[in-house]
Amino acid sequence: MKLMSAEARDANTWIEIEAAAVENNVAVFRELIGPERVLTAVVKSDAYGHGLLPVSRVALSAGADWLGVFDADEGFALRERGVDAPVIVLGPTRTGQLDRALDSGFRLTVASIDAARRLADHPRSGGSRAHLKLETGTNRQGLGADELVESVGLLREAGVEIEGAYTHYADIEDTTDHAFAERQRLRFEQQLARLAELGVEPPVPHTACSAAAILFEETYFRMVRVGIGLCGLWPSRETLVSANALGRNRLGLRPVMTWKTRVAQVKTVGSGEFVGYGRTFRTTRGTRLAVLPVGYADGYDRKLSGAAHVLIRGVRAPVLGRVCMNMIMVDVTDVDGAVAGDEVVLLGRQGDEVITAEDLAGLAGTINYEIVTRAAPGAPRLVV
Secondary structure (H helix, E strand, O other): OOOOOHHHHOOOEEEEEOHHHHHHHHHHHHHHHOOOOEEEEEOHHHHHOOOHHHHHHHHHHHOOOEEEEOOHHHHHHHHHOOOOOOEEEOOOOOHHHHHHHHHOOOEEEEOOHHHHHHHHHOOOOOOOEEEEEEOOOOOOOOEOHHHHHHHHHHHHHOOOEEEEEEOOOOOOOOOOOOHHHHHHHHHHHHHHHHHHHOOOOOOEEEEEOHHHHHHOHHHOOOEEEEOOOOOOOOOOHHHHHHHHHHOOOOOOOOOOEEEEEEOOEEEEEOOOOEEOHHHOEEOOOOEEEEEEOOOHHHOOOHHHOOOOEEEEOOEEEEEEOOOOOOOEEEEOOOOOOOOOOOEEEEEEEEOOEEEOHHHHHHHHOOOHHHHHHOOOOOOOEEEO
């Protein structure tokens, strides 16, 4: 039996997180990378919309070693709730965050000379641990080869331990041709060699994201960072195609998120009636409409207007007309007995039917990452 919290019972929309699915996905990646490597559960951006605290706790209990956040504030939220696991901050740390970040024992990313200088100039930076973000071709945050010497000098003089060095692949998910990713990996190894010439050999080099972890063992190094894979989603269709070609497609990843709401009202309208803003849909028969209290303010993309389905009583119900800010209307004419209060699945499984993040992403012209990350911000996350 599933017991719903009072918070979720009172919400218009909520997210359910399947603990067993998180545990399964951690086990999948642990088997891939082996017991000797550090497995970092990347829980940035509210764990890709799944819930920072619940996903972090389940992932750690299932065997993840570290947590990866983008901003130190996410790490502070974990510390405030008693999570004492190692935390790496993958984004920049602002000057005003440094005191607390150092007190919290975070591994801080240094991706520029300015970042190196800010950390080195802090009076309590001695003994802290930094990870150098190395530029290898993504041209986002990262130290260029010409910035490496000065940054390393600043950090060493201040007594900062250079614990890690890492990079991120620009084109490992969006293609089945991984030549550019391989060039990035080789550039990373060249920069590790340059660090060694400077007398620095970081014990925790890392490059692998979910797609790299699935496809290429040579990207593992000492640590692997898993984000979207932890959520049970394939990074892209191209990653799945590549995995098929390599015989690495039978991983058994399980989606973690189910996004739900309830029917607020059921009404009957006649043939020839318009539904919603702009009169974009007109009925061709007597129609039973269900009004759902969720819309684009909740992350249900407006591009799903007149295209998506929801699940009610295990039956697909099409979205009619435009997605509103706080409501959508769906056709329940063929859903036997649908009434106000019925539970509705916007994303996930109900009975034999399922609506996937990939389904919604295809309709919205985006990627599965964006669908789950934007789902119902601020709505309760319920571990089931």
